[in-house]
Amino acid sequence: MNIPAHAPLHLLHMAAIGTLATHARQPEGFPYPSVLPFAPDPQHRPTILVSRLAEHTHNLHADPRAGFLVVDAPDGDVLSGQRVTLLGTFEPVDSTPEVVRRYLRYHPDAERYLVLGDFTFWAMKLERLRYIGGFGAMGWLAGADLDPLPSLGFDEENALIEHFAGHSPGASGLQVLGVDRYGADLKLDGVRSRFVFDDAKRNTETLHAALEDCIQRHAN
Incomplete structure (x- = not known):
């Protein structure tokens, strides 16, 4: 393992969108990838805002296990850029004023979805993650090792x-x-x-x- 200090954590704060892979209900068992915006929560976990009618939302209700891929390749060279694959489970998050306020700082356009009343927040509980930052800079981390310090309130x-x-x-x-x-x-x-x-x-x-x-x- 050769991962620069805190590189996966910083990457989760640099990107605005990620790829969510859930377990499809139909056809059963297949990976179901979907691209969507996210914001890191105070624990750096991806927080997503999704419609209750979306296919990936139905999938998460049936099986909360998921993968989440985040990539930063500003010059278009994905293989030389940074990427991190997160593995874990997604859990619903209450739409408290604090959660809403923080998410809207990152994605102000999402306010139009919140007023519909059909969208809910989910946050990922990390089990493991694999970071790749270019040749020789890669490895696995346990979810708890992403940040050992207490998060800010x-x-x-x-x-x-x-x-x-x-x-x-x-x-x-x-x-x-x-x-x-x-x-x-x-x-x-x-x-x-x-x-x-x-x-x-x-x-x-x-x-x-x-x-x-x-x-x-x-x-x-």
């Missing part, structure tokens, strides 16, 4: 984001989508990116300082 993350929004007038056009102990997810002039911290931030003070550094680097 919604309140702590929101406080950091709101502080930035109120105190960074020089960074116009920049939006912070999410913050975790390893980096920040950004959208600058409509383009999404990932800012990687130099190391894991284990407390509020170091997180605040890292986010301030991130904002300053992106200020006009």
